[in-house]
Amino acid sequence: MARRALPTVAVVALLALLPISAHADDTPGVPSGTPVSTPVVPAETPADTPDSTPPSTPPAETPAPPATEEPTSTPTGTPTDQPTGQPTTQPSLAAEALAISLDQPATTWEDRPMTFTGKLNNGATNWYLSLWQALPSGWTLRGATQSTTGGAYKITYTPTGPIRTTFRVVVGPKFYGTPAMSPARIGTAQDRRIVITKPAASYVALTGVAVTGTTVPAQPGLEVVLQDLLGSGAWRWLTSVKTDAKGNFRLPFPDNFPSSRSVRVVSRGVPATAVEVSASAYVVVKAGLNPKVYAVAASMVPKTYRAGCPVGPSSLRLLTMNHWGFDGLLHKGELIVRDAAVQKMITVWTANLNAKFPIRRMTRVDVFGGSDVRAMEADNTSMFNCRQVTGDPYSLSPHSYGYAIDINTVENPYLAANGVWYPKNGLAYRTRTPARPGMLFAGSTLTKALDAQGYFWGARWAKPDYQHFEPK
Structure with missing residues (x-):
């Protein structure tokens, strides 16, 4: 639905009623990286609180917040009633509606930063911009920043697991009622993992039995640990090696006695959030003369x-x-x-x-x-x-x-x-x-x-x- 411009007088009145410093207080979960200074924020479009929770699937288009009446004008710049010390010079948008762009983020791997960039079409600086991710439970805040020269911005977010979901950037600290919202973009973080080569049905003792595999993506020089599952349910450290230049590994398996046990490979020497654990495999070693x-x-x-x-x-x-x-x-x-x-x-x-x-x-x-x-x-x-x-x-x-x-x-x-x-x-x-x-x-x-x-x-x-x- 097309938006109608909000009268400048209404913007000034709303901003005077809602101090900028209240935005952070009203928005729990703002990441620690959010700037501590309070930038100038355009007034929110008058809107009622949504009657229902956001849809369980990411919307394909910008969700229209419920409102009793359509906005009739677009903010033309920073209101004149500003707190002391805030920027006073902003470009004017007399005819063009306020808009914010969002570039397509590059595909990355889980536990690696995803970077979101774009700009405000009015070129405003020091405007508060927030990044939101669509989850089944609703839109979730993932980061925030301030616009810089020419209205440009950059926000980073590090997913803790593989994802392929919708992201948007909005003006201000709230998703619903924002004066401007970016187009939806799909952000993809691929699954980093350790893959074990499927073992043979069984091995003869003392034949150099080993658990082999690779890291995806290839991570050369990564320390990986071979563990076996004890009867108590605990995993025991057996041996460790570092991956080669192609991210491959070969972990010697104890083969000087018959045994049948579940094993797995775990990365070591990385932050706890980046530890990878392979699927388990079953290794069988049998006694044999092997002449x-x-x-x-x-x-x-x-x-x-x-x-x-x-x-x-x-x-x-x-x-x-x-x-x-x-x-x-x-x-x-x-x-x-x-x-x-x-x-x-x-x-x-x-x-x-x-x-x-x-x-x-x-x-x-x-x-x-x-x-x-x-x-x-x-x-x-x-x-x-x-x-x-x-x-x-x-x-x-x-x-x-x-x-x-x-x-x-x-x-x-x-x-x-x-x-x-x-x-x-x-x-x-x-x-x-x-x-x-x-x-x-x-x-x-x-x-x-x-x-x-x-x-x-x-x-x-x-x-x-x-x-x-x-x-x-």
Whole structure:
């Protein structure tokens, strides 16, 4: 509906009745950024209080406030009855109706400022302008400022969540009854979020399980935290990393034991209002042998192989696999084994993993300089080592062929041909009772699995060797 100009006398009379300082008092919720000085405010168009609450959806056009009669004229400038100290020079609008423009605000992200700009068509300065957002509950004040040179203004508002709603700027501190209102503009703040890549149905332990994802928009250098959900309902911090140049992240997931748990990723080091929490994901880790077989080069066995040994590197294989440790966690071990025995070892150690029999350590003897004694004292489980029999320098050890295996050497010591028990830190285990973790017996899963593969257990010799198995 077209507005008719309000007579200048009426404007002066209304302004004299309503002091400018009352505007702030009558308008709760004015943001802290509102100027504290009281600018000159054009008189409000006479209007009754609306009979009903504003519409639940943003109006497409400027809502017309209820009024008993139409305005008949438009303010032509600042009234002459002004409080002391207020601006006294304002442009005149003798023929043109008072209007205020509102530029289309740029799309932003939640928790980032949205900027609203425009100008008064009369070029007035120091006029009080307020920003309003349409919500289902009605129009809500979002900010205020004063017009500057040429009637220009700028108001910023930071939404706390994603939005796509209507905004208007009005003259004065009240939405209804304002003498001028801007066109409606749609303000959009997109959802900033952390997105987790959907995990696989399950993972095998010790395979480098990780929770990956990205930030939207890309936020390089942002610290993100991986959390898991406890039975109490609380979220526990597991680990944290910083996003890369493209906002991507990779958070290592504890995969040294079987587990199934809900996880999420949370941003850290940002204001509380800017913290983002991803959707939760479910990660499943299962125990598995995960055997890998590799060729062996001479450089891999520098201390356990030398020219003249009965088996060369080309006939050996490096077998890596998972095993249970004494700490109740899964560990990755390695054996240098004869090529023809690889499949037998995989069968044996699969059975052992399922039985959860603990292994202290499993690594090549080269780590110990090729010394069988040092390897035994370290409680190491191993196979290939081209050497003489410990305690008998005249015999070649069965380990020289890559078939024999020693297991948990401290918990399973042996009596050498020279009558000495090895290793010295395993003497407490010469007596086989009581049974303790890591000790082998005839009924042990490992013993039975090796026997099924054609191995003989050294514990049955006259000089018992509880750690040793070799082909029959």
